[in-house]
Amino acid sequence: MxxxxxxxxxxYLKAHAxxxxxxxxxxxxxxxxxxxxxxxxxxxxxxxxxxxxASLAMLRLLAQSRKSARAGRLTLLAAAFRRxxxxxxxxxxx
Numbered sequence: 001m002x003x004x005x006x007x008x009x010x011x012y013l014k015a016h017a018x019x020x021x022x023x024x025x026x027x028x029x030x031x032x033x034x035x036x037x038x039x040x041x042x043x044x045x046x047x048x049x050x051x052x053x054a055s056l057a058m059l060r061l062l063a064q065s066r067k068s069a070r071a072g073r074l075t076l077l078a079a080a081f082r083r084x085x086x087x088x089x090x091x092x093x094x
Contacts, residue, residue, distance in 0.1 A: 007032045007039070 010033055013020055020043065023029055028048050033041040044052075068074070075083075 006030060007034060009034050009037075010040070013043075 006029065008020065008031055013031075013033055020031060024031055024043055024045050028045045030045075030048065031043040032039050033043060
């Protein structure tokens with residue numbers, strides 16, 4: 001969708017709410033709502049929103065991992081697996 005088609009004034013949303021919601025939902029589109037010519041809100045399909053939130057969470061994890069690596073807080077894969085195996089053995093005995 002072109003950005004010019006995705007920007008709608010709030011008056012358009014008020015007059016065509018059902019149509020806009022149907023379009024957002026069926027076509028997974030995002031609509032920018034303006035008030036007095038200024039962007040104020042975004043209307044988005046819930047599945048698109050959930051995917052975006054999941055992507056952001058993954059990016060946060062990656063950023064934290066890079067930060068930890070730069071700070072020298074690393075564990076070799078083999079050592080990490082040994083530690084997990086020890087914990088699993090302890091919990092099996094417990």
